[in-house]
Amino acid sequence: MIERRSTSKVANAPYRFPGVTAYWKHLQNEDPDVVIVRGVTRWFCRIAAICAIGQGRRLVIYDQEDAAPSAWGSTWIRRAVFKYLGIPHVTSRLSSTDSRLASGNALSLPFGSPFEPTRAAELGRRLLQWPPRILMVAKYRERKGHSALLKALSIIPKSMSFSLTFCGEEVTPSDTAFRRTLLQEARALGIADRLKFRNNVAHDNMDSVFSSHDLLILPSLFEPAAVSPIEAAWAGCAVLMSRDSGTRGYIPEGDAYDFLADDPEDIARAIAGVLAQPESLRQARDSCFSHISAVANDGAILRLFEHLAGFETRRSQ
Incomplete structure (x- = not known):
């Protein structure tokens, strides 16, 4: 009262x-x-x-x-x-x-698949594109780990080609300020030319976002029930995520698919293993799709x- x-x-x-x-x-x-x-x-x-x-x-x-x-x-x-x-x-x-x-x-x-069974099967069979396209779906908040991912990507061998997309919500001045800060960090690290932003995408259109990328990475801290890795796996993406994430069990076991979220060096290790060659990324994609199809x-x-x-x-x- x-x-x-x-x-x-x-x-x-x-x-x-x-x-x-x-x-x-x-x-x-x-x-x-x-x-x-x-x-x-x-x-x-x-x-x-x-x-x-x-x-x-x-x-x-x-x-x-x-x-x-x-x-x-x-x-x-x-x-x-x-x-x-x-x-x-x-x-x-x-x-x-x-x-x-x-x-x-x-x-x-x-959590189940956000896609109809026929659509999920279609996404799971889609062709791999190279150089790999990396995606991170998260709100523009410090704990989500955008900066850690940028630092990790600057560490991996320069011979590894990739593009990176940050997909989030830009609806407040603080969101815009955060996005601009990330762009400045990318410039300082020398990878701004590989970074793009795709914001305010309706959930019904997220399948097109997932299907245009091959690897989703979520280095978020204190994340009890992250959904984007689950949706990405159902869409045929390989997934790397924080070791302590609440939805870690939806992705295959082993440190090839997880990392310490507050350690850019460990994030870089996991990324380098998946992006070593096209076959490594293809195998990771297939493993993530097969695993989530079995458990969920x-x-x-x-x-x-x-x-x-x-x-x-x-x-x-």
Whole structure:
């Protein structure tokens, strides 16, 4: 009540959630079989969860934490309590083991392909172009690692030809200032002639961006659920990403496909390995597409979702 009486210039500030009575009535009108809430650390998600439990509806909690977190940490305890109440947690992070076994674990429910199956197959078979075309899709923020990537590309052997595209959102003065700073850095490093920007692309048109590049790199720090590497892999790109990224499991195992995000030398190592020759890049592209097709295909996701939603139980009844 105190927060709702305070003022804010942000129209969608987190405390502007519906009241309990209003949400209770809304949920009754919608009459859903399953309610999925985005964690329970936000007040509006807590209200949704309370209303769903109060109305006896099937509740599933989605978060972006590790599928198997450290025991007795806040994530582990929160999940264990809800699991005891019969309420499952799912996460977009992939686990190499059965994450349902331990009390504080969550079931991995992968992000699926953003493309229709026929379109994904078409993108996966597209021809490799050389010199390679590198892409980074990210907002113009310091933690995304644009500068680290520029430094890494200036380190790799000059005999390696490439072009680089930064694809982001330029909607505020700070975005424009950040982009200009990146161009200045590229000039200082001697690679400005290889850099271009492609901004404010509608999501429906992103397949054309991915399909016109061969390698996506995301050196982002503290990234729990990066989606651009997943979309790029489905579009037939090779993908290199931060070792601690939450969606690292969508890309093949091994340090050939990851790096330390705060270490330009290690980023350069990974890039040089993929760009050593056309066959290296072709193999990386094929491996990334094959891996994500195996771990995040529509059939596997549907079966997991049906299990969580209780549809399998209903069918047996």
